[in-house]
Amino acid sequence: MNYISTRGAAPALDFGQAMLTGLARDGGLYVPAEMPHMPAGEISALAGLSYEEAAFRVMRPFIGDSFADDELQALISQAYAGFGHAARAPLKQLAPGHFLLELFHGPTLAFKDFAMQLIGQLFQAALARSGERVTIIGATSGDTGSAAIEAFRGLGNVDVFILFPQGRVSEVQRQQMTTPADANVHAIAVEGDFDTCQRLVKEMFNDFTFRDRVRLAGVNSINWARVLAQVVYYFTAAVALGAPHRAVSFTVPTGNFGDVFAGSIARAMGLPVERLVVATNQNDILHRCLSTGEYRTERVMPSISPSMDIQVSSNFERALFQAYGQDGNAVAQLMEELREAGRFTVSQGALEGLRAIYASGRVSEDETRATIARTLSATGELLCPHSAVGVAVAEAQFAARPGPVPMVTLATAHPAKFPDAVEDATGIRPPLPARMADLFERPERLTDMADDRAALQALIVERTGH
Ligand SMILES: *Cc1c(COP(=O)(O)O)cnc(C)c1O
Numbered sequence: 001m002n003y004i005s006t007r008g009a010a011p012a013l014d015f016g017q018a019m020l021t022g023l024a025r026d027g028g029l030y031v032p033a034e035m036p037h038m039p040a041g042e043i044s045a046l047a048g049l050s051y052e053e054a055a056f057r058v059m060r061p062f063i064g065d066s067f068a069d070d071e072l073q074a075l076i077s078q079a080y081a082g083f084g085h086a087a088r089a090p091l092k093q094l095a096p097g098h099f100l101l102e103l104f105h106g107p108t109l110a111f112k113d114f115a116m117q118l119i120g121q122l123f124q125a126a127l128a129r130s131g132e133r134v135t136i137i138g139a140t141s142g143d144t145g146s147a148a149i150e151a152f153r154g155l156g157n158v159d160v161f162i163l164f165p166q167g168r169v170s171e172v173q174r175q176q177m178t179t180p181a182d183a184n185v186h187a188i189a190v191e192g193d194f195d196t197c198q199r200l201v202k203e204m205f206n207d208f209t210f211r212d213r214v215r216l217a218g219v220n221s222i223n224w225a226r227v228l229a230q231v232v233y234y235f236t237a238a239v240a241l242g243a244p245h246r247a248v249s250f251t252v253p254t255g256n257f258g259d260v261f262a263g264s265i266a267r268a269m270g271l272p273v274e275r276l277v278v279a280t281n282q283n284d285i286l287h288r289c290l291s292t293g294e295y296r297t298e299r300v301m302p303s304i305s306p307s308m309d310i311q312v313s314s315n316f317e318r319a320l321f322q323a324y325g326q327d328g329n330a331v332a333q334l335m336e337e338l339r340e341a342g343r344f345t346v347s348q349g350a351l352e353g354l355r356a357i358y359a360s361g362r363v364s365e366d367e368t369r370a371t372i373a374r375t376l377s378a379t380g381e382l383l384c385p386h387s388a389v390g391v392a393v394a395e396a397q398f399a400a401r402p403g404p405v406p407m408v409t410l411a412t413a414h415p416a417k418f419p420d421a422v423e424d425a426t427g428i429r430p431p432l433p434a435r436m437a438d439l440f441e442r443p444e445r446l447t448d449m450a451d452d453r454a455a456l457q458a459l460i461v462e463r464t465g466h
């Protein structure tokens with residue numbers, strides 16, 4: 001299986017290379033050159049399998065020769081062994097036809113553990129083979145960073161640097177990033193917002209001298225291996241609800257578009273997904289773009305769902321690449337326009353292509369809080385604010401287009417990861433699961449930095465000894 005860049009000007013890579021590279025050298029993102037098809041019989045056969053076995057079957061065709069079957073199976077088992085639920089991604093019913101897919105039973109209580117725990121195992125196996133040592137750099141609005149640190153801490157061939165916006169992540173998120181004592185973990189608090197962090201990371205990747213010197217590898221949601229790991233739970237959830245004989249829709253709390261894009265891969269492989277609904281908070285660039293065709297960045301407005309506080313949604317580029325018929329030049333032009341003018345307009349044809357797959361909705365802060373309260377009283381479930389954005393948008397979809405197709409809303413984080421917002425909405429402060437109850441007693445370790453790429457690069461060189 002070959003992977004090609006969304007900007008059409010970087011070399012094609014195999015799975016292992018695309019995973020270790022992250023961002024392509026032309027600034028684009030790697031996508032599979034062709035889409036493996038999963039026949040209905042193979043989809044039916046997923047029913048009743050363990051999550052790990054389903055993961056192996058869904059991901060196998062994308063991995064090619066990069067990992068042998070038995071090795072891949074062992075790495076998948078290892079990745080999900082630390083989850084706090086035997087089903088890994090259990091479904092819960094909220095209302096007739098409306099289900100919640102709980103993706104928060106991993107070690108850092110957010111869905112990013114699904115991809116990150118696996119990618120940690122895959123990196124370790126690939127690097128142990130080649131004897132290489134790499135530097136992982138990621139930007140986070142909170143959950144990616146803690147998931148990456150948890151996945152890579154203590155690994156011999158990896159240093160991990162995580163940039164997060166100072167003062168803009170929740171206490172739990174910060175503690176999860178700053179308390180691991182492993183020497184290969186470096187948490188960096190940057191003056192600025194998430195987009196500042198993301199820009200610094202992109203610039204470091206585009207500085208090829210630096211990139212090669214410290215052997216940069218990216219594990220942000222642009223990394224194809226992360227998207228792939230997230231395809232799996234669309235299959236397990238849909239099959240549990242009757243796929244391939246019955247279609248299913250999904251509503252996905254969205255920021256960088258990695259999670260919902262994984263849903264589009266499942267759909268392209270043959271899973272009967274009727275609609276993928278992009279749910280945004282007040283930072284609604286994706287909802288505006290899908291509504292009007294204009295993709296225009298605005299200033300980030302901090303919200304109670306901070307992991308969705310973005311204005312540039314990196315993985316949307318992959319959806320554009322598909323909507324433009326895999327025309328890398330067209331995508332490169334849009335991205336150039338975005339860099340220069342902060343906006344671009346999607347062509348009519350491409351917009352229709354996007355709307356055939358994606359619907360969208362936006363939720364205000366007040367509606368988010370009201371949804372947390374309403375869901376608690378109707379079902380007894382406590383939602384995190386991100387999941388509540390999803391539930392609110394899914395309910396609006398039901399009201400606008402009632403029908404027999406079940407809706408699955410992805411619950412992307414555990415309520416205890418955002419206790420202030422949940423308490424504010426309900427009066428109940430959700431406790432941390434017992435396995436992390438002492439989080440706030442552990443000592444913190446972090447480095448404060450200005451928005452200064454040169455200083456950051458100097459720090460990375462010094463800490464890694466490259
Ligand atoms: C990262 C994250 C999101 C957004 O996911 P994307 O793949 O970036 O769209 C939503 N909710 C939570 C809790 C997250 O951590």
